[in-house]
Amino acid sequence: MEISYKTKKRIAKYTVSTGNWLLRTVLFIGISFVILYPVVSKILVSFMTVEDVYDASVQYIPKNWTLRNYQNAWDFLEMNSLLLNSFLYPLITSFVQMCSATLVAYGFARYNFRGKNFLFVLVVVAMVIPPDLTLLPLYMGFRYFDIGISVGAFRFGLLQLITGKSLNVLNTVVPYVLLGITCTGLKNGLYIFLMRQYFRGLPKELEEASYVDGASTAQAFIKVFLPSATQIMITVFLFSYVWQWLDDIYSSVFLQQVPVLATALTRLLENASTVSAGISNLTEVSLVRNCAMLFLIIPMLVLYLICQRYFTESVERSGLVG
Amino acid sequence: MAEAVAVKAKPKKKVKSWEQKKKTIGYVFTTPFIIGAFFFLLLPVITSLIYSFSNLNISASGYILENVGFEHYRYLFTIDPDFLGNIGAMLLDTMPNVIVALIFSFFIASLLNQKFHGRALVRGIFFMPVILSSGIYTQLQTGDTLSNMYSSAQSTSDAGSVTAAFTTTLANMGLSEGISKFLVDSVGRISSIVAMSAIPIIIFLAGFQSISPSIFEASYIEGATKWEVFWKISFPMVSPQILVSLVYIIIDSFTTSTNAMIQNIHTVTFNNLNYGRGAAMAWVYMLVIFIIIGICFFIVNRLVFYYD
Numbered sequence: 001m002e003i004s005y006k007t008k009k010r011i012a013k014y015t016v017s018t019g020n021w022l023l024r025t026v027l028f029i030g031i032s033f034v035i036l037y038p039v040v041s042k043i044l045v046s047f048m049t050v051e052d053v054y055d056a057s058v059q060y061i062p063k064n065w066t067l068r069n070y071q072n073a074w075d076f077l078e079m080n081s082l083l084l085n086s087f088l089y090p091l092i093t094s095f096v097q098m099c100s101a102t103l104v105a106y107g108f109a110r111y112n113f114r115g116k117n118f119l120f121v122l123v124v125v126a127m128v129i130p131p132d133l134t135l136l137p138l139y140m141g142f143r144y145f146d147i148g149i150s151v152g153a154f155r156f157g158l159l160q161l162i163t164g165k166s167l168n169v170l171n172t173v174v175p176y177v178l179l180g181i182t183c184t185g186l187k188n189g190l191y192i193f194l195m196r197q198y199f200r201g202l203p204k205e206l207e208e209a210s211y212v213d214g215a216s217t218a219q220a221f222i223k224v225f226l227p228s229a230t231q232i233m234i235t236v237f238l239f240s241y242v243w244q245w246l247d248d249i250y251s252s253v254f255l256q257q258v259p260v261l262a263t264a265l266t267r268l269l270e271n272a273s274t275v276s277a278g279i280s281n282l283t284e285v286s287l288v289r290n291c292a293m294l295f296l297i298i299p300m301l302v303l304y305l306i307c308q309r310y311f312t313e314s315v316e317r318s319g320l321v322g
Numbered sequence: 323m324a325e326a327v328a329v330k331a332k333p334k335k336k337v338k339s340w341e342q343k344k345k346t347i348g349y350v351f352t353t354p355f356i357i358g359a360f361f362f363l364l365l366p367v368i369t370s371l372i373y374s375f376s377n378l379n380i381s382a383s384g385y386i387l388e389n390v391g392f393e394h395y396r397y398l399f400t401i402d403p404d405f406l407g408n409i410g411a412m413l414l415d416t417m418p419n420v421i422v423a424l425i426f427s428f429f430i431a432s433l434l435n436q437k438f439h440g441r442a443l444v445r446g447i448f449f450m451p452v453i454l455s456s457g458i459y460t461q462l463q464t465g466d467t468l469s470n471m472y473s474s475a476q477s478t479s480d481a482g483s484v485t486a487a488f489t490t491t492l493a494n495m496g497l498s499e500g501i502s503k504f505l506v507d508s509v510g511r512i513s514s515i516v517a518m519s520a521i522p523i524i525i526f527l528a529g530f531q532s533i534s535p536s537i538f539e540a541s542y543i544e545g546a547t548k549w550e551v552f553w554k555i556s557f558p559m560v561s562p563q564i565l566v567s568l569v570y571i572i573i574d575s576f577t578t579s580t581n582a583m584i585q586n587i588h589t590v591t592f593n594n595l596n597y598g599r600g601a602a603m604a605w606v607y608m609l610v611i612f613i614i615i616g617i618c619f620f621i622v623n624r625l626v627f628y629y630d
Contacts, residue, residue, distance in 0.1 A: 016548075024433050031430070032447045034513050038463075039454070100354045107351025111344055119352060122359045128611065129367070130577045132587045133604040136373060136597055137366035140385060151368055182358025192355070197528075217347050239452075246456035249579045253592065265458050293462050300453045308446050 073291035082259040090244035096180035105195030127189030145169040171257040374601035394602035427519035431526030455517035457579030522567035529563035558627040
């Protein structure tokens with residue numbers, strides 16, 4: 001029997017689409033496994049006792065369920081004292097970052113002015129330079145905080161002039177707020193970049209129509225552009241919150257005396273500190289570490305799951321074209 | 323009304339055109355960043371350059387800078403036995419990952435761009451590494467015996483034989499040993515590659531979404547196959563994103579807190595309190611990053627197709 005051209009074509013099409021489906025499914029399941037496996041195994045291990053870890057018959061599901069590891073980790077990290085700070089500092093910082101990034105990105109996207117390209121190059125530079133390059137000068141700047149200019153050994157400040165002393169604003173929220181307002185904080189360039197792409201994608205008619213209707217610039221921004229930008233703002237807020245929460249570079253420098261979760265976890269890197277806390281068994285240390293890591297990621301995972309919808313949609317629509 | 327009255331009251335005053343007004347407003351909106359760029363970007367960068375040429379001593383009333391010229395740089399390049407080697411080792415370690423992550427994220431994004439059941443779920447999972455690849459988390463992960471035991475549970479049991487079979491297959495296909503070793507190693511590092519790919523996947527997805535559907539319609543009407551459409555339309559249209567992603571992956575992998583060099587600089591500066599040398603290290607390292615980005619930009623930019 002001869003197979004007609006049409007049938008051949010249909011078979012070919014069917015084979016290709018099945019192959020595509022198979023490849024896609026296998027790949028997605030495999031990679032989802034790579035991503036989820038560490039988290040799921042971590043959660044399961046967190047309920048195990050020390051005996052379960054040594055028991056060869058226990059692979060994933062613990063025999064003796066226990067919450068002691070959580071208790072131990074909570075006590076070791078002194079979570080009671082750092083929980084409020086850990087939530088509050090990122091909250092303030094990311095809110096400030098979101099607001100100022102929106103303003104600046106709007107200016108970049110919708111207005112032409114002299115020096116705009118140069119300024120935008122600076123945004124990219126802010127993204128590229130390693131944080132450790134500016135961290136030390138910033139540390140010094142906030143340690144001897146003053147309203148004025150400080151380059152190298154040269155310093156001129158109003159406070160120094162008036163009171164003869166500079167302020168120490170480390171271990172407060174001031175460094176974060178100042179860096180946030182001026183869009184120079186952690187990964188802040190990326191937020192300007194994302195927002196700018198979004199505002200650039202909106203049609204020019206939107207603006208013109210509002211001006212024809214008699215709106216001022218501020219009104220056009222607040223009543224026309226802001227409402228349409230809520231999704232991307234939530235996304236930036238989410239990014240910013242997650243990265244502030246997880247950040248250990250800035251907080252290890254600016255918040256040396258204020259305990260936050262990300263820096264408290266570094267104590268778990270050395271075994272000596274756990275020994276002094278009365279946990280000497282290596283397996284037990286591991287279990288505590290395991291729970292501490294869960295403390296770090298679970299709030300963020302929950303937040304992420306809540307905001308996921310806004311996040312994927314808006315990032316897509318921002319149409320990040322170079 | 324108010325504006326009209328103001329203009330009448332002062333008829334001599336030059337009325338600004340709409341375009342001029344717009345320029346001023348542009349400055350108003352970007353003022354926060356202009357201030358920030360000066361105080362928290364430009365001044366610190368200059369300051370750190372000055373630090374790198376000096377010894378910094380902290381006293382009760384403030385800090386004293388003592389100029390030592392090129393001493394720190396001389397130390398790094400001629401005396402320090404580790405510094406240059408560390409940079410080299412870090413580059414050799416990171417660059418293969420960067421390239422694999424770029425290709426990986428491109429193909430995953432093109433798959434995620436298709437319509438299928440459970441797409442939202444898969445996307446949700448694929449963006450999760452943004453959270454899981456943070457500095458301190460990875461540091462704890464790698465240092466921990468228990469999580470090592472569990473994360474390598476699947477690889478120790480029967481991965482050896484699979485790897486061997488895979489290598490043999492590749493050898494039979496006529497691939498040289500170097501390439502097959504590279505491929506096998508890449509599969510072994512899949513979790514770190516997936517972690518690096520989260521944001522590039524988003525960038526590529528946005529690129530795929532921003533292609534106008536009319537171009538696809540036109541090419542299908544002309545009789546193009548899906549394969550042709552992918553390579554001759556989708557690929558050139560997202561090529562600017564290849565550049566953006568490449569630069570992002572390089573920046574991200576070279577400046578995360580888990581990067582060996584960043585940790586090294588951080589230790590020298592804030593633990594050993596050798597501020598001057600830390601600043602010099604940061605400067606050398608930043609120049610290395612700039613050179614690498616420059617080279618990549620130069621190579622890739624010539625292959626990029628700009629639609630408008």
